Amino acid sequence: MINDISHDLDTTVQGVQITITVFLLVMAALMIPGGKLTDRYGRKRCFLVGLAVYGTGALLSAAAPGLGVLILGNSVLEGIGTALLIPPVYILTTLLFTDLTSRARAFGVIMAAGGIGAAAGPLIGGLITTAISWRAAFVFQALVIALIIVLSRTIADPVPPEPTRPFDVRGAVLSAGGLVLIVMGILAADDNIWLTLALLGAGCLVLAWFTHVIRSEERAGGEPLLSTSLFHNRASNLGLITQNIQWLLLMGTSFTVATYLQVVRDRDAIETGVIFTAATLGLLAASLTAERLAARRAQRTLIIAGFALTGAGIGVLIAMVGGSSSNWAFAPGLLLIGLGLGVMLTPSVNVVQSAFPESRQGEISGLSRSVSNLGSSFGTAIAGTILVAGLSDHAYLVAMGTLAFAALVGLGTALRMPRTAATPAASGPSATGLRPGT
CATH class of the missing domain: 1.10.287 (Helix Hairpins)
Incomplete structure (x- = not known):
């Protein structure tokens, strides 16, 4: 929707980039408080309130007369809503699935849904934007939110809220x-x-x-708000870094390639979205095999393989921009990136969440989601800033080269992860997750 919004609201591509980045930033900034609030008010209640705030923001965005109102609806309200609704998803999954394999299956489904949503967004948004308008795409979001609220009535919160729990x-x-x-x-x-x-x-x-x-x-x-003891677990610390880089790569690639195709190569929203289905297929195929992969391979191995595949995909995207005039030349690189991200998103979350017991899930979930969304903010901010500074083949290559370097940093981080990471017991010294050597 980048071109349509910028034309309709009389703004620039950079204005839309700021809207996207502020949305991701609000999520990252409020995810830690959002995770902490689940302990005080309950996971289900925070989830439903977050959905309601998000839906309100989507409707306000649909009616936006200018960039300022769009930022209020899409960036601020939808960002606040997401910060409230995302931590409960990860907390409930960790509490309801207690062993590594079943938790990997559950997180695999969640990662597949989230990754597909991120990758398929250009196609769905493009179809609605082209057929109706970009405003209708926000109305569609509100309708999906309403459906989720209806379906959420049967959710049971396994841990009662603690209304008297302090909030920093x-x-x-x-x-x-x-x-x-x-x-x-x-x-x-x-x-x-x-x-x-x-x-x-x-x-x-x-x-x-x-x-x-x-x-x-x-x-x-x-x-x-956040206990410093959360950072005493080496496996969790490295897992958080890989999460940050993974979402930096996903959002950075999405923004850079979508903007390049639409602005430099003059492709419309539907064509851009169709090309992005390659990444969607890769994410879907890899994420839905998370349970099987977790049973056969160590989490560390999967994260290493994921960064290697993603780095290879970025290399293909860099090579294709000058090697072919066909837009479909982007598909192989996007497919590899989708596969790589799908392989490693679930293991990284599993490593972090499984490092702490039930009593710490509110804190670690908020921290984990904040780190991931901060990576998304960095992805659009860094790659987007390079790209909009000069929309050309050269700017595209610099932006993608920056993402390739980030993939190498992620690979180096994954190689430093311990080969085994202990899951804390319900009680005793390991219940805090404090194992400096793991």
């Missing part, structure tokens, strides 16, 4: 503020490098202050 408001504000400043700094890179450095520096200072606050809260015997 100061920590929530500091964590969100630090993340916002950092991504804003990346967005400003193509306009003012000094502003970028100032925003990045301010973001790091705010996050350092946040770290000091939560450590002080822990020493005082309180319950901070």
Whole structure:
């Protein structure tokens, strides 16, 4: 919908990029507080409230007269709604599926659905945009949300809420503020490098202050927004890094290739969406085999293989832009990227969620989703900023080259992961997930 929205609302491709990035940023900034709120108000209630807020944002976006209202509806309200509804999904899955194989199957289905949604969005949005309008695509979102709310009535929350559980408001504000400043700094890179450095520096200072606050809260015997003990598990730490890079690659590739096809090669929304079905098929095929793969291969092995496949796919996309004028030349690279991401998304989530017991699922789920969505923000911000600075073959190659480097970093991180990662017991020392050597 990039071209149609920019023309209809009298804005630019960069304006739409900012809308997308702010949406992802709001999710990343609020995912940790969203995960923590599930302990206090219950997983099902947060899920339903999140759906309602998201649906409201979709309807407001459909009626947007300008970019400002679109940002309010799509970026802010839909971002808040997503931050509330996503953590309960991962928490409930972890609580209801207790062994590695069954949990891999459940997360595989979730990853397949999420990955297909991300990859098939250009096709569905393109079809609705071309046949009706981009506004109808947002109405379609609201209708899907309404259906989910109806189907959610039978969901049972296995753990009762704790209304008296404290919530660290100061920590929530500091964590969100630090993340916002950092991504804003990346967005400003193509306009003012000094502003970028100032925003990045301010973001790091705010996050350092946040770290000091939560450590002080822990020493005082309180319950901070995020416990520092979550970072004492080596397998989980490396798993979080791979999650961040995986979503950076998915969203960065999606934004870069879609923008290039529509703006540089002048393809319409439907043609762009059809080409992206290659990535959708790859994600679907790999994600739906997650249970079988988890039973036969170590999680570490699957993550390594996923980054290798994704890196190869990016290499094909780089080679094809100058080697062929056919848009279908993008399909092999997108297929490899879809396969690679589908292979490793589930193992990365499984490694992180399985490293902690039931009592820590609210915290780790919020942290995990925040890290993933921050990766999505980085993907659109970094690749998008490079691309919109000069929409040409050269800018495309630089953007994809940056993503290729990120894939190599992800591969190096996966190679450092332990070959085995223990799942914490219900009680005892391992119940906290604190195993520095694992």
